[in-house]
Amino acid sequence: METEHLKLIETEAEYERMLARIDELxxxxxxxxxSKExxxxxxxxNKYEEEHFAIEEPDPIEYIxxxxxxxxxxxxxxxxxxxxxxxxxxxxxxxxxLSLEMIRNLHKGLGFPLEILVADITPHSDKNAA
Structure with a gap:
């Protein structure tokens, strides 16, 4: 695959071919x-994976x-x-x-990321709950 023929990935087949080429290089x-290629x-x-395989951050409680x-x-x-x-x-x-004080304490004391601690909490999702 020559660098002048590079294009964005549009299909799963193109993604697989690119993975194989990356492995070769x-x-x-x-x-x-x-190396430049x-x-x-x-x-x-990376762009394709961010768009198609994005990993969602856990909500604050799951993160804790x-x-x-x-x-x-x-x-x-x-x-x-x-x-x-x-x-x-x-x-x-x-x-x-979580209170603002708890969020600050968890961030300062344990290094938990503020962006996760202040995120919206998803509804209770324990599979064992009745």
Whole structure:
């Protein structure tokens, strides 16, 4: 695939062909024509993947639960950031919203991204709920 013939990906078949070509060029020498082609293909591929395979961020409560698991935290570990055990339980069970103070504390204390903590909370989605 010559660089002057590059175009945006429009179909799944084009996407697959581009993946194969990227695989062929992956070990191209820096500053070579193949390396330049690889860089352009990666940009085109990235755009297609962002449009067709976008990954949605979890809502704030799901994010907190995921990070708790990843960091090995318990509900008790969140008390300093949320005020008390009752608040932690209510927030994680979607019975209470995160307050601005909680959001600030989780961001400053645990490095949780503000953009996720202030996002809209989706309705309760536990599959085990009756």
């Amino acid at each position: 992956f070990d191209a020498k820096p500053d070579s024509e193949e 690889l860089q352009l293909l990666m940009l085109i591929l 639960k995921i990070r708790m698991e990843e960091l090995g935290l318990t509900q008790a570990d969140l008390v300093p950031y949320m005020g008390n055990k009752g608040n932690v339980s209510k927030v994680l069970n979607r019975k209470r919203s």
